[in-house]
Amino acid sequence: MPALSLGPVSPRDLLDILLVTTLVYQGYKLVVGTRAVNVLRGILIFAGVWGAAQLLGLVTLSTLLGRAGTVGLFALVVLFQPELRAALERVGRPRGREAQSGAALQDLARALERLAERKVGALVAIERSTPLGEYAATGVRLDAVVSAPFLEALFARNAPLHDGGVILQGSRVVAAGCLFPLQQSDGTYRRYGTRHRAAIGLSELTDAVVLIASEERGSIRIALGGRLGPDLNGSELREHLRALVYDYGGPAFVAPATATTDAGRGT
Numbered sequence: 001m002p003a004l005s006l007g008p009v010s011p012r013d014l015l016d017i018l019l020v021t022t023l024v025y026q027g028y029k030l031v032v033g034t035r036a037v038n039v040l041r042g043i044l045i046f047a048g049v050w051g052a053a054q055l056l057g058l059v060t061l062s063t064l065l066g067r068a069g070t071v072g073l074f075a076l077v078v079l080f081q082p083e084l085r086a087a088l089e090r091v092g093r094p095r096g097r098e099a100q101s102g103a104a105l106q107d108l109a110r111a112l113e114r115l116a117e118r119k120v121g122a123l124v125a126i127e128r129s130t131p132l133g134e135y136a137a138t139g140v141r142l143d144a145v146v147s148a149p150f151l152e153a154l155f156a157r158n159a160p161l162h163d164g165g166v167i168l169q170g171s172r173v174v175a176a177g178c179l180f181p182l183q184q185s186d187g188t189y190r191r192y193g194t195r196h197r198a199a200i201g202l203s204e205l206t207d208a209v210v211l212i213a214s215e216e217r218g219s220i221r222i223a224l225g226g227r228l229g230p231d232l233n234g235s236e237l238r239e240h241l242r243a244l245v246y247d248y249g250g251p252a253f254v255a256p257a258t259a260t261t262d263a264g265r266g267t
């Protein structure tokens, strides 16, 4: 059997390979940490079965999967419109935006602690890689330095912007009174109230770190990657904020290992 010859590899081929590799890696970075990663896995399985059907000459199956794939592509664009918009926004965003300062996180933790102690409900989303601009647009735009008294004032009962969520970008409060998407993909968190489900919902669609101070239970929790973490005390909250936000180097984050479900409700 003659040896397989690939011919000479030109600098243009190398550039081509390099660009495709970069494109695939950047694509991976865009979807990791969002619900799109599961869909990507589904697409790869689908493509695998389709490829195998073609190799084995299973004409009916491969035709069927081919047609379904074309329709599926359009369905994906409709289903993942928010993620696609966020991804394009992220690609076009200028680099070098303000980093999250340790002092802002300390203030945030202090505010959450005080609010939870007094059983005042609060919902705060910290932007990481996925831009939260579309959610900020549902509330009132602000551009304020993060400080504990300011955050406490925002969520104070009867304050005009206490309803809805606050969005932090770097060490600035960029919006308040924002509407987050409610979690609804499965029944795991159905028994939670809307504040918790809004936090889980946003964390499912983006890689934001979402903090909740519960009005009912006086507890603090973090929603991340579509999961709700356990109750946290002040020092645990600071530790999590340091790891998830301050030391955060990219989109590959780890969801809280001790995430709880309905079983944790009311404990």
Ligand SMILES: Nc1ncnc2c1ncn2[C@@H]1O[C@H](COP(=O)(O)OP(=O)(O)OP(=O)(O)O)[C@@H](O)[C@H]1O
Pocket: 121, 122, 123, 162, 163, 164, 165, 178, 179, 180, 181, 182, 192, 193, 194, 195, 196, 197, 198, 213, 214, 215, 216, 217
């Ligand atoms: N989609 C949403 N986006 C942002 N905030 C929301 C959304 N839905 C509800 N909220 C906030 O949650 C509040 C209602 O919280 P609710 O008591 O239903 O939830 P909960 O999860 O039980 O929270 P808590 O433990 O604090 O009572 C609303 O007043 C509003 O401030």
